[in-house]
Amino acid sequence: MKKYMKQVIILAIFILLPLVFNFNRSFMTLLNMAGIYVVIAIGFNILLGYAGQISLGHAAFVGIGAYTTAILSTKCNLSFILIIPIVILISGILGFILGLPALRLQGNYLAIATLGFGVAFSHIFMEWESVTGGFSGIKGINPPNLFGYQFKTRLSMYYFILFFIVVSIIFAKNLIKTKTGRALMAIRDSEYAAMSLGIDVAKYKTIAFLISAIYAGVAGSLYAFLFRQVYPNTFDVGMSLNILAMIVIGGIASIEGSVVGALFITLIPEFLKNIKVQNASFILTGLLLILCVMYFPYGLVDIYRRFKVWLKKKAAVKDEGVKV
Amino acid sequence: MSQVIVSGIITGSLYALAALGLVLIFKTSDVVNFAQGEMAMFCTFIAYTFMTFVGLPYYIAFPLTIICAGILGVIVYRLIIKPLSKSNVLSIMIATLGLIMILNGLAGNIFGFETKSFPKLINAKNINILGVSLEPNSLLIVLITFAIMLSLFFYFKTMEGIAIRAVAQDVDAAKLMGISVKRVTVTTWIISSMLAATAGMLIAPTTFLDINMMSEVHLKSFCAAVLGGFNTFVGPAVGGVLIGILENLVGKYISLAWKTVFAFILIIVMLVVRPNGLCGKSYRRKV
Amino acid sequence: MNKQALNFKDITIAFGGLKAIDSLSFDVKEGEIVGIIGPNGAGKTTLFNIISRFYKQDTGKIEVFGEDVSSLKPHDVINKGIVRTFQNVELFKHMTVLDNLLIGQHRNLNYNIFSSLIMTRRVKRIEEDAKKRAFEILNILGIGNYAYYYPINLPYGIQKKVELARALISNPKILILDEPAAGMNDTETIDLSNKLKELKDKFNLTIIVIEHHMPFVMNICDRVVVLNFGKKIAEGTPNEIKTNPQVIEAYLG
Structure with a gap:
């Protein structure tokens, strides 16, 4: 158990955090939002960071998860225990469909195709009024109910979401240190070498899209349960860009990076709220995005790692008086 | 029916106009500038500022804005593209996405968030040709789009154009031939930024001027370029007009609400079936 | 004689009208080390890319232990016991x-x-x-x-x-090496050729190798196939190749 000491401590901190500080409701909402983005970002990092496939339409999957949840909850009165598997199924299928163009497209072209997918879905949410409620969305989603306990408050939802984050992290970590994860990374680094070693590139690209779509779909479901209403404008290109920014700024191909990035991007507006510039967080995100691709291609977690290496070197120099 | 087609051609030429700068950069440096639309919006605001706050007439504000656009092109190239010239396609793409956020956020703070109206190039009464009602301003836009397209097409056949093409095909070989890759690339960024400004100023009267004026047109310009072929100058025009017409037909005979969804599904299918577009050539990928 | 491991029958592939490989036929027997040499652009790597199924030949077929593999997908090639390395190291x-x-x-x-x-x-x-x-x-x-x-x-x-x-770790029967000695000095090259012979015996390998380093080819190969402009201009033991006038002309002219 000593091996997982660090993880357990971090988890304990996050469990105690809202109990110790007693945040107000709006900050709790923000934290919950950040938690939802953590789930999306982890899934998106599997796609972009590990498999090297871009998507500019990931908000569509979040929207699909949210709308599926909203419809099943309001119209069929289903419990979340049933809704989540259905969301997994539906977002998985749509992820598979979006993965199909990826089998033939790369880089710029794939970005445009996925962008088109995202825009198409944001219009579908808006226009398919009989199902999605159009502009006015869907209200009155039931809170998740577990053995009679209702996750109604922001605090209870915090723990509800935290549970999903923990599962997301464990699954993602296991995935990347076994066969599937390695195959994804192999495709990213050299498609031809991967093929020559027996990796079915088409299959694994599809798997990457499928997994990231499921993560986004489940996150969408959490979104619906948190706010208990959904509106079409939420799941637009802006959200897709934010998801991208999270992992680029947090750290490409790093689970920790996804977590850091999601928390960072979601909480920026809170820290900038005293600045008199409108959209300041938007501008800052854009700026950080550019600075990251230029100077820190592995994001904030890499800055931390480099800092640690630098400290170690400094300590070594001090101790032994020699240059390392 | 013919009215629908004519108005399709007019909207289509707006898409094509917005797409030309996109294609120019893609052709020369393999970069898709996702911020092209925001650059157009930003420049249009500059023109608006010249007219309303400085009080310049349209025909002076227009060329002045084009010059400013050229400067914007140099700035974008210097600050973002050049430092990333050794990076991969994905990094540059992400940087241009970041530029969207910066330009969009700045524009709102500098120029305001409310919607403004922008003057047309010419104000004249509609004319009637064979039962089709035409607005002279729209007709002019169509003509300008095709004029720009043709001049780019022929420009690419000149000495300078050959240099640009050489750079597009092989940077190292071009260097060996004594072509200054840096100069060629900065030139394309200047031209493409100017094209963006032109597109913005011509489109603004139709969409009205605000920070999100280009979002729809910009996305459609992608559709146009993809449909016609991202690697050609004729492509965006063909693609733009086709999308404009199809969109109008779908809007009129099937459903107005679904025309945008239709356009995007069309380009996804197109990308899968024929990634190089209707006018582009395909070639065998090299290992 | 051992049975055939690989058999190329009349392979042709053209890129934009230019024939990179032109009616090429030869075979490789089990347990052999066959070298493929030729000037740059002779079609050597193209041939490897055809075996890997990255390219599909326009005509002709390839047999692996008597089985036609022309319809295989690239990721299935390894299941026939064929695995390769790349010219510029694809790690x-x-x-x-x-x-x-x-x-x-x-x-x-x-x-x-x-x-x-x-x-x-x-x-x-x-x-x-x-x-x-x-x-x-x-x-x-x-x-x-x-x-x-x-x-x-x-x-x-x-x-x-x-x-x-x-x-090697995939337990191949046929190992395809694209310029394994590139960038190595003479001692390293000798080490490598000794190592390859040792590995061949240890793992029962059949090896096809592209290499420019002639002493390496002469030292290690049982047979050599010489390509020029996509055509086979000579085939034989290293000693036969060394004295073949056509080969000398291709390299010097």
Whole structure:
């Protein structure tokens, strides 16, 4: 158990955090939002960071998860225990469909195709009024109910979401240190070498899209349960860009990076709220995005790692008086 | 029916106009500038500022804005593209996405968030040709789009154009031939930024001027370029007009609400079936 | 005589009208080391890319142990016992040497994605075994101490060896090497050729190798095929090739 000491401590901190500080409701909402983005970002990092496939339409999957949840909850009165598997199924299928163009497209072209997918879905949410409620969305989603306990408050939802984050992290970590994860990374680094070693590139690209779509779909479901209403404008290109920014700024191909990035991007507006510039967080995100691709291609977690290496070197120099 | 087609051609030429700068950069440096639309919006605001706050007439504000656009092109190239010239396609793409956020956020703070109206190039009464009602301003836009397209097409056949093409095909070989890759690339960024400004100023009267004026047109310009072929100058025009017409037909005979969804599904299918577009050539990928 | 491992029958492939390989036929017997030489652009790597199914030949067919493989997908080629290295080293550069070798065993790891998500005991055991095997191969090639390095931080010669190890770990019958000695000095090249002979016997390999380094080819190959402009201009033992007037002309003219 000593091996997982660090993880357990971090988890304990996050469990105690809202109990110790007693945040107000709006900050709790923000934290919950950040938690939802953590789930999306982890899934998106599997796609972009590990498999090297871009998507500019990931908000569509979040929207699909949210709308599926909203419809099943309001119209069929289903419990979340049933809704989540259905969301997994539906977002998985749509992820598979979006993965199909990826089998033939790369880089710029794939970005445009996925962008088109995202825009198409944001219009579908808006226009398919009989199902999605159009502009006015869907209200009155039931809170998740577990053995009679209702996750109604922001605090209870915090723990509800935290549970999903923990599962997301464990699954993602296991995935990347076994066969599937390695195959994804192999495709990213050299498609031809991967093929020559027996990796079915088409299959694994599809798997990457499928997994990231499921993560986004489940996150969408959490979104619906948190706010208990959904509106079409939420799941637009802006959200897709934010998801991208999270992992680029947090750290490409790093689970920790996804977590850091999601928390960072979601909480920026809170820290900038005293600045008199409108959209300041938007501008800052854009700026950080550019600075990251230029100077820190592995994001904030890499800055931390480099800092640690630098400290170690400094300590070594001090101790032994020699240059390392 | 013919009215629908004519108005399709007019909207289509707006898409094509917005797409030309996109294609120019893609052709020369393999970069898709996702911020092209925001650059157009930003420049249009500059023109608006010249007219309303400085009080310049349209025909002076227009060329002045084009010059400013050229400067914007140099700035974008210097600050973002050049430092990333050794990076991969994905990094540059992400940087241009970041530029969207910066330009969009700045524009709102500098120029305001409310919607403004922008003057047309010419104000004249509609004319009637064979039962089709035409607005002279729209007709002019169509003509300008095709004029720009043709001049780019022929420009690419000149000495300078050959240099640009050489750079597009092989940077190292071009260097060996004594072509200054840096100069060629900065030139394309200047031209493409100017094209963006032109597109913005011509489109603004139709969409009205605000920070999100280009979002729809910009996305459609992608559709146009993809449909016609991202690697050609004729492509965006063909693609733009086709999308404009199809969109109008779908809007009129099937459903107005679904025309945008239709356009995007069309380009996804197109990308899968024929990634190089209707006018582009395909070639065998090299290992 | 041994049975045929590989048989090329009348292979032709053209790029934009230019024939990169023109009606090429030859065979490789089991247990042989066959060298493919020829000037730049002679179609050597193209031939390897056809075997790997990255390209599809326009006409002709390839047989592996008597079986036509022309309809195989690139990722199925390894299942016929064929594995290759690349001219410019195609290692997975953001993965450690050890992970590179685990990819080499990809198709032998028999567990599904769901059991890997929850890390069942079986998955753990299979992964441990795979790691052990990776170290075995690395140690055979004398590079075991680099297991946790990233290829980018290793000298070129070591990278070449890692790629060889990655190919060997999949238990190939036929090993295809594209310029294995490129960038090596003479001593390293001699070491490599000795090592390859040793490996050939140890793993019962058939080897096809493209190489420009002539002493290497002369030392290691049982037979040599000479290509020029996509055509076979000579075939024979190294000594026969050395004195073949057509070969001398192709290289000097």
